[in-house]
Structures are given as structure tokens and as C-alpha cells.
Amino acid sequence: MEATVVETGTEGKTWGGGNRPLKASYGKLMMWFFILSDALTFSGFLAAYGFSRYKFIDSWPIADEVFNHFPFLHGVDAPMYYVALMTFILIFSSVTMVLAVDAGHQMKKNKVVFYMFLTLIGGIVFLGSQAWEWKNFIQGTYGAVETKAGRILQFEDAQGKRVGLSDIALETSQRETLERSSGLWFTGEEETLSTYTIEDIKTGFAANENLFVRIQKLDEKGHPIVLNREESIATLNSDAVRVVEGANLHRNEYGHPLFGNFFFFITGFHGFHVFTGVLINLIIFFNILLGTYERRGSYEMVEKVGLYWHFVDLVWVFVFTFFYLV
Amino acid sequence: MAHGATHESSVKRIWYVFTLLSIATIVEVVLGIIKPQFLVETKFLSMKLLNWIFIILTIYKAYYITWAFMHMEGETKGLRRSVVWTAVFLIAYLCFILLIEGDYIYEVYKSGFVKYNF
Numbered sequence: 001m002e003a004t005v006v007e008t009g010t011e012g013k014t015w016g017g018g019n020r021p022l023k024a025s026y027g028k029l030m031m032w033f034f035i036l037s038d039a040l041t042f043s044g045f046l047a048a049y050g051f052s053r054y055k056f057i058d059s060w061p062i063a064d065e066v067f068n069h070f071p072f073l074h075g076v077d078a079p080m081y082y083v084a085l086m087t088f089i090l091i092f093s094s095v096t097m098v099l100a101v102d103a104g105h106q107m108k109k110n111k112v113v114f115y116m117f118l119t120l121i122g123g124i125v126f127l128g129s130q131a132w133e134w135k136n137f138i139q140g141t142y143g144a145v146e147t148k149a150g151r152i153l154q155f156e157d158a159q160g161k162r163v164g165l166s167d168i169a170l171e172t173s174q175r176e177t178l179e180r181s182s183g184l185w186f187t188g189e190e191e192t193l194s195t196y197t198i199e200d201i202k203t204g205f206a207a208n209e210n211l212f213v214r215i216q217k218l219d220e221k222g223h224p225i226v227l228n229r230e231e232s233i234a235t236l237n238s239d240a241v242r243v244v245e246g247a248n249l250h251r252n253e254y255g256h257p258l259f260g261n262f263f264f265f266i267t268g269f270h271g272f273h274v275f276t277g278v279l280i281n282l283i284i285f286f287n288i289l290l291g292t293y294e295r296r297g298s299y300e301m302v303e304k305v306g307l308y309w310h311f312v313d314l315v316w317v318f319v320f321t322f323f324y325l326v
Numbered sequence: 327m328a329h330g331a332t333h334e335s336s337v338k339r340i341w342y343v344f345t346l347l348s349i350a351t352i353v354e355v356v357l358g359i360i361k362p363q364f365l366v367e368t369k370f371l372s373m374k375l376l377n378w379i380f381i382i383l384t385i386y387k388a389y390y391i392t393w394a395f396m397h398m399e400g401e402t403k404g405l406r407r408s409v410v411w412t413a414v415f416l417i418a419y420l421c422f423i424l425l426i427e428g429d430y431i432y433e434v435y436k437s438g439f440v441k442y443n444f
Contacts, residue, residue, distance in 0.1 A: 021402070021404060022401070022402050022404050022405040023401075023402050023405075024401060024402075024405055029405070032405065032409050033409075035409070036409050036412060036413055039413050039417075040413065040416060040417070043413075043416075043417040043420060043421075044420065047417075047420045047421050047424045047425075048424065050421065050424060050425050050428065051424040051425065051427060051428040052428065053428070054425050054428030054429045054431075054432055055428040055429075055431045055432050055435075056432070057428075057429075057432050058432070058436070064358075064359075079358075079359060080355050080358050080359055081355075084351065084352075084355040087351055088348070088351065091344070091347050091348070091351070092344075094391065094395055095340060095341075095344045095395075097395075098340050098394075098395045099337065099340060101397075102336050102337060102340065105336075221367075222366070303397075306395075306396075307396055310391055310392075310395045310396045311396070313391060313395075314388055314391045314392065314396075317384055317387050317388055317391065318384060318388070320354075320384075321354070321380050321381065321383075321384040324358070325354055325358045325377075325380045326377045326380055326381070
């Protein structure tokens with residue numbers, strides 16, 4: 001029996017089959033469409049971040065105050081420098097990647113190896129930097145207290161400089177973590193004990209005239225509102241329920257919990273992409289060393305992973321803008 | 327190889343694009359640190375001028391990464407459009423809907439339905 005349809009009447013036309021209208025190989029096309037769908041995923045995340053930010057526009061944490069660490073500069077306020085450095089590392093590894101692709105076009109194996117190696121190093125350094133950034137974020141700097149409504153209260157002195165919990169607290173009582181050995185019916189502590197209890201903070205705050213409470217609400221100029229001394233004491237005594245140090249998925253000392261959640265989720269998802277990118281680059285790197293592409297007569301595989309690597313860089317450019325700058 | 331002939335110009339272009347990207351990033355960081363009063367206080371379409379500058383520079387960088395590094399400029403018109411237009415229209419739509427909605431909820435909160443600190 002003959003097939004039902006043999007002739008379509010479109011032979012010889014652009015989309016009639018048998019030719020490549022987009023003049024790209026199957027693998028490259030699929031990489032482009034994967035990148036497109038991944039770009040939509042990331043923009044979904046970033047748009048959701050924008051949604052929450054607009055929703056709490058008058059109380060969102062200020063990025064400069066959150067990300068102001070730099071390696072070996074303890075206690076120095078260095079907003080943005082570190083993340084700018086990370087951006088440069090990633091852009092530079094994108095440059096070495098495109099140089100590797102370029103060398104591949106000319107079938108210069110040793111050059112491809114060299115540039116791929118640099119790309120790998122760049123990716124690994126970036127991942128390390130991100131781990132350091134997370135560490136600082138999770139650890140926190142000053143600490144804060146949380147109110148019944150889940151709002152964050154921070155502290156500063158008369159000069160407007162932030163004050164850490166360790167400079168405020170007056171120890172009123174010692175509370176130790178309950179251990180299995182000292183309990184008959186041990187069910188475990190619900191949460192990690194904070195360094196200071198809320199009573200320590202309240203006592204210490206009342207004793208020091210030079211302390212003020214800063215709430216998360218922003219004034220018209222975008223600065224957090226600082227309460228006067230009486231309001232500070234009143235708010236602290238009536239509302240504060242918990243000491244918050246650093247950040248986790250439930251609360252963070254920088255402000256709205258959503259800020260921490262989005263930070264972990266978006267930079268984490270991006271970091272995961274960088275991680276898989278490094279893995280894929282590593283596999284390709286070994287293939288180059290083994291001469292696979294030399295025998296194949298084409299370094300197109302390097303080009304395809306290059307597309308992915310540039311995409312990761314592209315996403316970071318947006319994450320950088322929306323998390324750290326805007 | 328056919329690509330060999332264009333080698334010199336290609337490497338030059340890569341470094342040229344790298345310079346552009348670096349300058350854009352440095353401008354962003356410097357503006358982000360000093361935050362000029364004028365740019366923070368002036369608003370355009372209810373967004374700070376400074377943020378507009380950041381977003382435009384970001385799109386400028388994204389353009390160069392896609393066109394030069396991902397070699398979109400060398401692809402056919404069909405491929406270019408099916409990737410870029412799809413992304414641009416869907417993302418613009420998503421941002422439009424979500425940001426307007428976020429701002430609306432903010433207004434609802436602000437007009438007293440939820441107390442700031444209860």
C-alpha cells in the first residue's frame with residue numbers, strides 16, 4: 001500500500017521540508033528555544049519580585065544597607081563593590097567563553113582549551129563569591145527585633161549610625177539550650193536561641209539614652225523613619241516579641257520576609273544555573289582535551305554550551321539591576 | 327576555514343564589546359553609590375530617573391551580550407525574531423500586569439484597610 005500523503009505540494013518552498021530555513025543546526029536551535037523558555041522562567045521570578053516590591057514599596061529593605069560587605073574589610077561600609085566585582089567576574093568569563101568559540105572556529109585546539117579553562121575558573125570563582133554573599137546575608141550584621149505584626153525594628157544612635165544588638169543588650173537572664181541529657185521528656189527546642197533575649201534588648205535600650213528605634217516604613221525621600229525616644233521605648237515595650245539575627249526563610253533582620261525569600265530563591269536559582277553551567281563546561285572541556293571535536297571536524301558543541309553560559313551571564317545582569325541597584 | 331579570514335576583526339570586536347559592557351557596569355555602580363539627588367528626586371512615569379537609567383543600561387548590556395556574544399547578529403531574521411520578539415512581548419506584558427497589580431494592592435493597604443503595625 002502506498003502512504004496516504006506523499007506529495008504536499010510545497011516542495012522547493014522555504015518551509016517545504018528538506019532544507020534549513022533558519023540556517024542553524026538542530027542542537028543550536030533547541031538551545032535557543034531552551035534559553036527562551038528559561039528566560040521566561042527568570043522573568044516570571046523577577047516580575048514576581050517586582051510585584052511584591054510594589055506591594056510593599058514604602059517598607060522594602062534598601063539594598064545598599066544589606067549588601068555592604070567586602071572581603072578583608074570588616075566593618076567598612078562598602079555597598080555594591082562586591083557585587084560589582086562578581087558581575088565583572090561573570091562578564092569576563094563570558095568573554096573568555098566567546099574567545100574559546102572564536103578559537104574553535106579556526107580549529108585551534110590549544111587556544112580553545114586555554115580559554116575554556118579560564119571560563120571554568122571564572123564560573124567557579126563566581127560560585128564561591130555567591131556563597132560568601134549568602135553567608136553574610138544569613139549571618140546578618142546588626143540584628144533587629146520583630147514586632148507582633150511581623151515588622152522589623154532596627155536600632156540607631158543619635159548620629160544616625162546603625163547600632164548592633166551586642167552594643168545594646170544588658171544581660172538580664174541566662175537561658176541555655178535544653179539538652180536531651182537534662183530532660184525527662186525531651187522534644188527539642190522549637191527554634192535556635194538568639195544570642196540575646198528580647199528582655200536583654202529592652203533593658204539595654206531603656207538604659208541607654210542614645211538609642212533610637214528605626215522602623216521599616218520609608219518617608220517621602222525613601223529613608224526609614226526613626227522614632228523619637230519616647231515612641232521608641234513605647235513601641236519596643238509594647239510590640240517587640242522576638243530577636244532576629246541574620247536571615248532565613250521566615251524572617252530577616254533587613255525587613256520584609258519576602259525580601260529574604262526572593263533573594264534566596266532568585267540568586268539561588270541563578271547560582272544553580274551557574275553550577276550546571278560549570279558542570280557542562282567541564283564535560284566539554286574534557287571532550288576538547290580528548291580531541292573529540294578535533295576528530296568531529298567542528299567545535300560547534302563549544303558554541304552551544306557557550307550560548308548557555310552567556311545566557312547565565314545575561315540573567316545575572318538583570319538580577320544585579322533589580323536586586324542591588326533599583 | 328572560512329572563519330579564519332575574519333578572525334582578527336572578531337577578537338577585536340569581542341574586546342570592544344567587553345569594554346562597552348564594563349563601562350556600562352561601572353556607570354551603574356558609580357551612580358548606585360553616589361545616588362545623585364536630582365536623579366533620585368525626579369520621577370518619570372512614577373519611577374525614579376535613576377532607576378530608568380539602570381534599566382536602560384541593563385537592556386543595553388543585554389543587547390550586546392545577545393547580539394555579540396551569543397552571535398544573534400549572525401543568525402537569520404526568522405530565528406532572531408522568534409526568540410527575541412517572543413521574549414520581549416511576553417516579558418513586557420507580564421511586567422505590566424504584575425507591577426500595576428502590585429501598586430494597586432499597595433494603594434489598598436495604604437488607604438487604611440491594613441494597619442502598618444498592629
